[in-house]
Amino acid sequence: MDIDIENAIREYGSPLFVILANTLRENVRLFREEFSSVYPKIEIAYSYKANSLLGLLRVLHKEGVWAEVASGFEYEIARLLGVPGGKIVFNGPYKRREELFRAVEDRALINVDHWKEIELLEEISSQAGRVIDIGVRVRINLGINSVDRFGFDLESGEAESVITRCVERKMLNVVGLHVHLTSYILEGDISKGSITARKIRLIWPKDHNLYRNALIKVVEFSNRLKERFGITLDYLDIGGGFPGIGEKLRDYVLAVSEPVLKGLREKLPTVILEPGRALVKNAMHLVATVVGIKQLGGGRIGVVVDAGINLLPTSLWSGQEVEALVENRGGGYEVILYGPLCLQTDIVAVTQLPELKAGDMLIVKNVGAYNFSQSTQFIFPRPAVLLVDDGKFEVIRRAETLEDLLVFEKL
Ligand SMILES: Cc1ncc(COP(=O)(O)O)c(C=O)c1O
Numbered sequence: 001m002d003i004d005i006e007n008a009i010r011e012y013g014s015p016l017f018v019i020l021a022n023t024l025r026e027n028v029r030l031f032r033e034e035f036s037s038v039y040p041k042i043e044i045a046y047s048y049k050a051n052s053l054l055g056l057l058r059v060l061h062k063e064g065v066w067a068e069v070a071s072g073f074e075y076e077i078a079r080l081l082g083v084p085g086g087k088i089v090f091n092g093p094y095k096r097r098e099e100l101f102r103a104v105e106d107r108a109l110i111n112v113d114h115w116k117e118i119e120l121l122e123e124i125s126s127q128a129g130r131v132i133d134i135g136v137r138v139r140i141n142l143g144i145n146s147v148d149r150f151g152f153d154l155e156s157g158e159a160e161s162v163i164t165r166c167v168e169r170k171m172l173n174v175v176g177l178h179v180h181l182t183s184y185i186l187e188g189d190i191s192k193g194s195i196t197a198r199k200i201r202l203i204w205p206k207d208h209n210l211y212r213n214a215l216i217k218v219v220e221f222s223n224r225l226k227e228r229f230g231i232t233l234d235y236l237d238i239g240g241g242f243p244g245i246g247e248k249l250r251d252y253v254l255a256v257s258e259p260v261l262k263g264l265r266e267k268l269p270t271v272i273l274e275p276g277r278a279l280v281k282n283a284m285h286l287v288a289t290v291v292g293i294k295q296l297g298g299g300r301i302g303v304v305v306d307a308g309i310n311l312l313p314t315s316l317w318s319g320q321e322v323e324a325l326v327e328n329r330g331g332g333y334e335v336i337l338y339g340p341l342c343l344q345t346d347i348v349a350v351t352q353l354p355e356l357k358a359g360d361m362l363i364v365k366n367v368g369a370y371n372f373s374q375s376t377q378f379i380f381p382r383p384a385v386l387l388v389d390d391g392k393f394e395v396i397r398r399a400e401t402l403e404d405l406l407v408f409e410k411l
Pocket of ligand 1: 047049050068091180182183184239240241242274275276277278369
């Protein structure tokens with residue numbers, strides 16, 4: 001990291017989140033280059049849910065990235081940042097009537113998730129006295145993610161039924177298809193009574209062939225829409241779930257692009273990509289401090305740090321990557337890295353580290369995706385977030401105080 005960490009901790013306190021603006025920019029540039037080198041028309045709509053800190057979004061939008069939002073709340077954040085409606089992709093299973101109305105007025109790209117949304121949009125069309133452009137989210141069974149529930153099922157004919165209704169009623173004009181194969185694959189026991197979070201295996205990134213298989217089906221479906229209804233799509237939105245830059249992204253680029261380039265019998269649509277994790281994961285780290293060491297049963301060592309799963313909730317699914325900022329302490333041994341919460345599940349990682357003592361600093365690396373956005377002030381308030389840009393620091397979110405958090409409550 002391009003900063004004097006000890007100084008930063010002295011000034012802003014520990015723990016401390018650090019975002020690297022140059023890494024964000026580099027991620028966008030490389031992601032765009034990879035896809036553009038194979039497919040002529042792409043747009044990147046960053047998935048806000050991965051991390052919606054305003055200072056981070058600002059950097060991404062400056063790079064020409066659109067917004068992918070999954071609620072009216074996220075939609076408002078995008079508008080607040082000056083993203084025009086035409087560069088917002090509005091997804092998610094719960095869009096309120098007034099939110100849809102606003103998105104229609106702004107000419108945002110609305111991907112419809114279920115039948116009630118179709119009804120609402122038809123009402124809005126009548127009210128506004130015009131036909132509304134929509135995208136339809138389709139659900140494809142690829143034998144993964146038994147829990148997938150979003151959009152209209154392709155195989156059963158549900159997706160075609162919804163589009164038939166749009167064509168017949170002439171209130172909604174289908175201009176796009178959306179498919180998101182979920183962020184990762186969950187394998188586990190989801191039977192009644194099982195403790196989901198503890199019985200799940202998280203697979204990420206997904207095999208790129210899943211994208212290829214999905215795209216083949218989506219392209220077949222698009223060809224059918226052209227034949228049956230004369231529909232020419234403006235966009236195919238492929239969703240997110242992509243690996244980080246350099247992690248064989250090329251395989252994914254080809255898996256997405258080739259079926260469209262080879263199979264589509266109409267003018268090429270814009271391919272919209274909705275990466276979250278791929279753009280932000282490696283651009284944010286958390287600096288933490290050791291607060292104590294514990295000898296545990298069976299000769300195991302526990303290290304307690306000042307940052308726990310309230311700040312790093314993804315630790316519940318998979319351990320974090322940790323580096324100790326200490327020199328000349330010799331070889332390491334396996335430790336259990338505990339957070340400060342008085343909670344059995346507060347385990348950040350089980351990992352190999354050099355001998356540590358209270359006051360030592362650690363970096364929990366690559367925590368930019370789905371941590372801050374899902375963090376809570378459970379037992380401890382959230383610390384400050386620093387943006388480092390070309391060696392300059394900016395606090396883009398100050399540490400929370402008791403007063404901040406009590407503002408919502410009445411004594
Ligand atoms: C519709 C949609 N698009 C994009 C994403 C981003 O996924 P990822 O962060 O894995 O790229 C998600 C995440 O679940 C999503 O639900």
